[in-house]
Amino acid sequence: MIRLKPKDQRLVLAVVALAALIGAGLLAAWALRNTASLFYVPSEIVSERPGPDRSVRLGGMVEDGSLRTLEDGITVAFVVADGKARVPVLFKGLLPDLFVEGSGVVAEGRYGKDGTFKAEELLAKHDENYVPRELQDMQQHKAPPSLQETSTQ
Amino acid sequence: MHGFANPRRFLSLARWLTPLLLAGGLLITSAALWWGLTQVPPDRLMGETVRILFIHVPAAWLGMAGWSAIAIASLVHLVWRHPLAAIAARAAAAPGMFFTAICLATGSIWGRPAWGKWWVWDGRLTSMLVLLFLYVAYIALAQATEREGASSRIPAIFGLIGVINIPIINRSVVWWNSLHQPPSITLGKSAIAPEFMWPLMVATLGFSLIFGGIVLARMRAILADIQADGRLRRRAMETA
Numbered sequence: 001m002i003r004l005k006p007k008d009q010r011l012v013l014a015v016v017a018l019a020a021l022i023g024a025g026l027l028a029a030w031a032l033r034n035t036a037s038l039f040y041v042p043s044e045i046v047s048e049r050p051g052p053d054r055s056v057r058l059g060g061m062v063e064d065g066s067l068r069t070l071e072d073g074i075t076v077a078f079v080v081a082d083g084k085a086r087v088p089v090l091f092k093g094l095l096p097d098l099f100v101e102g103s104g105v106v107a108e109g110r111y112g113k114d115g116t117f118k119a120e121e122l123l124a125k126h127d128e129n130y131v132p133r134e135l136q137d138m139q140q141h142k143a144p145p146s147l148q149e150t151s152t153q
Numbered sequence: 154m155h156g157f158a159n160p161r162r163f164l165s166l167a168r169w170l171t172p173l174l175l176a177g178g179l180l181i182t183s184a185a186l187w188w189g190l191t192q193v194p195p196d197r198l199m200g201e202t203v204r205i206l207f208i209h210v211p212a213a214w215l216g217m218a219g220w221s222a223i224a225i226a227s228l229v230h231l232v233w234r235h236p237l238a239a240i241a242a243r244a245a246a247a248p249g250m251f252f253t254a255i256c257l258a259t260g261s262i263w264g265r266p267a268w269g270k271w272w273v274w275d276g277r278l279t280s281m282l283v284l285l286f287l288y289v290a291y292i293a294l295a296q297a298t299e300r301e302g303a304s305s306r307i308p309a310i311f312g313l314i315g316v317i318n319i320p321i322i323n324r325s326v327v328w329w330n331s332l333h334q335p336p337s338i339t340l341g342k343s344a345i346a347p348e349f350m351w352p353l354m355v356a357t358l359g360f361s362l363i364f365g366g367i368v369l370a371r372m373r374a375i376l377a378d379i380q381a382d383g384r385l386r387r388r389a390m391e392t393a
Contacts (some may be wrong), residue, residue, distance in 0.1 A: 010232045021314060038329065038331050038332055100269050133196070133197050153250075
């Protein structure tokens with residue numbers, strides 16, 4: 001039996017305690033993986049189908065070209081997609097500044113039986129990219145030549 | 154390393170390092186903020202609100218670094234019983250709490266125009282709020298143990314337990330889908346354009362130097378308190 005100095009005993013104890021603590025934390029985080037998520041992604045909401053009586057959040061990308069205003073002039077319709085599923089969304093109200101096609105959105109509302117999500121609140125989700133306006137213009141300027149090539153051929 | 158555990162040697166080092174860190178940090182931070190707030194172009198989507206980044210990110214980093222420092226100092230205090238470690242942990246708590254509060258406040262101000270909401274109970278925001286409460290509890294506990302003359306190992310154990318929240322904050326946007334954006338800066342790559350990245354890095358350096366200066370200044374103040382206490386006690390013994 002090895003006899004440890006008091007200092008080393010304390011070190012071993014602290015390391016074991018920390019390892020147990022981190023293990024417990026990881027287990028808790030793993031257990032919370034569904035409930036701690038802020039929203040359903042489209043493929044989850046399509047497979048899990050939360051009833052229309054429950055208020056839920058739906059998060060994903062606003063599909064390019066899907067955003068349109070309905071005839072009443074205040075209701076907007078768009079499609080939220082995650083690459084696996086597409087959910088049509090209806091929303092009546094003011095749109096946040098960062099809400100654009102091809103960008104992230106979190107909609108709070110109810111998932112109807114007909115598969116349409118009726119949103120009561122829209123939150124724009126910002127992605128991790130930070131790009132100045134000038135640079136974005138440059139990227140757009142870069143795009144046309146390749147398009148011209150394909151269109152002239 | 155053992156040399157710096159000697160309070161006398163620490164004090165002779167801290168005496169010139171404290172003003173150097175504080176002055177250097179203030180200078181670098183003001184330069185970075187001037188750069189970030191007036192010179193940097195607006196973001197493609199966020200526009201002018203992107204400038205909050207230059208305060209929000211350094212504050213978030215220091216809020217988390219502060220607790221990491223408390224945890225490391227607590228471990229050193231518990232295992233090796235270095236007297237300076239307990240003082241260092243105690244000194245890092247208040248600035249850590251301050252920067253965590255700044256992070257939450259600036260994030261909220263940014264969230265209103267960007268997301269459309271001041272506050273959302275998502276994983277990142279909630280775990281950061283928990284960190285603020287941990288700081289408040291740590292400071293209250295450290296003050297109470299000091300006042301009651303209880304062992305300084307009690308706050309040290311709390312400091313060590315609280316460190317579990319740090320990886321949770323860091324991973325919250327990866328484990329759970331959240332409104333807060335995923336990390337922009339990961340090992341080896343960054344999704345932040347260099348126009349924003351450079352002032353952000355300079356601001357982070359400046360804020361960190363200020364943080365270091367505050368911690369050293371507070372450690373000197375706590376040491377001076379202990380010395381004054383000791384002197385008073387000795388004088389009381391002599392006169393008695």
